Amino acid sequence: MNHWTKLSIDYASQRSYLDDLFQVYPTIPEGIRDIDKDLWKRVEKAFAKKDNIVLLENILKLALFPIKDSYVAYLKRDKEAIKRNPATVDRLCGRLYEMGLDEIFSRSSEAKETNRQIGPFFKRWILKKSLGVEPLKKEEFLKAKGNAILDASDAIMMAFAREHLNYKHKKGLDFIGRFNGKYVIGEAKFLTDFGGHQNAQFNDAISTIKAKNVKAIKVAILDGVIYIKGKNKMYKDITGKLKNKNIMSALVLREFLYQL
Template sequence: MQQMAEWNVWTQRSVELLEKGYLDKLLQVYKGESGSSRSVPEEVEEKLREAYKAYEGRQDSPEAETKLVEAVLNARKKVERSPFNHPYLPLVYYLVSEKAEKANKALEEALQEVASKHPETIRVLAKEAQRRGVEALIQRLKEPPEINRQIGPMFKRWYKEELKGKIEERLPGPTKPKIVVVSPEKSKPEQAPLIAEREAGIIIYTGSDEALKDAAKENLGLGEEAELGTKGVDFYVVIRRSPEETWHLTGEVKFQSDFGGNQDNQKLVAKASIRLDLEKRHIGIVVVDGMPVVSKFRGWAGLGKETIVTSVLLLPDLIAELYQKGEEALGL
């Protein structure tokens, strides 16, 4: 097992956060509260109850099976959530939705065609729905959105609305640079490189992953074939220390609540180390939180001085120190 002394300083500092109330501070970025319950249209509930009641009276009837599955799919469509989890349910939903869209058919008619080819699958899904009970199906529809599915949007909100203030807190008054938040999606593509030439010392790019990737490639003079990580770019910040020294910080963001995904972690580390380009002053990093930090990066291979893996809580510090110290801040 690697020793912490062999890691980059930002990875070491991430582990040190455990002694400073790491999880409580992490709630500032990734809120632990799921929010309000979902609203379920009355007609969705009624359709589920009617189909459920009909199925209980005729469990051997293909018609009743199809009707119950139809009510389940209708709920999935209207509420954008399945009344219960089953590996085959999204497959059937996709087939039915595709057929309904392409042939301009109602959901009921499209399901009839799918059911004629997959009767046993429909039977199993109807049985699984019945086993859970209709009230349990409706209650699941009303449950607040799962927190795990909100991690990405939570980061984007914090990044867009709070990162600027966090950086300003870490920079002393007399040397505080102008910090701007811009969206390349609201600028013409040919204007993207000019953003780094403005008076701002730190530029925080916001927008879709694709827009951030395109802006970074444009500013760095990279070709279309260039990769910026395993799945794109979650953030892009330009740090302009002087007219002659501009740093580009790109990265991917990840949150893990268990020990899964070690193969993905190793891919992330490999990509991050590749993206350390001191000539272009381009640093590609991985921002990761949750179990990796809590477990002190147990199972992570490839961590080293030139591989920057850090917590989101240290992102403002990294940006501020890059502005103040340049390459020295990287701890290489």
């Protein structure tokens, strides 16, 4: 098995893994969502008048619809569908009236789900000089003689990898560095659970390290449930068919880079 994968598994099972990982992924929910005052006044007015069409039209404009319902996304994308489907409108509005304005406001202003916020955290951690190197903008990065990390947007990072490292994969990158004269690229993921979307995230990272003819060392910087020993697919993959790939926790990345 890859030494760094084993080190990550051991770290997760024997040390304060989650406590330490919080430095990389401080998954603190944001404050409540702001609701436009004028829009909310229109909601209140339509609610008082029991005007189903106007009520639904305005509530659909909120960033978060207060009810989980399979038909809401369709209504958001096809505004005219409200007029063509009176039974659906009445059904949804019936639930809204039952909830009441206070509950509608409360649910529509809930904080964003944590797992939708964690994407930028890895890069923020890098920018704190957590790997011992101050990230540099593209021009400075190219001129730097010693170890260096690229500080760039997703688009610039992708363009750099295509131009300088023969990276032709469609997936974006979260990390480009140069240590001991060797380029390293990687995608970072925090896998919070098994199944569904998390499996897709895992597969994205793995497809990046499988990209061919890249002039760099490829790394999948993965954290979360992936290192829990058991029969789950991700653990079986990293200890089985992917056991020789560079798959590791962000918490051992620094040691990996400096030993290159």
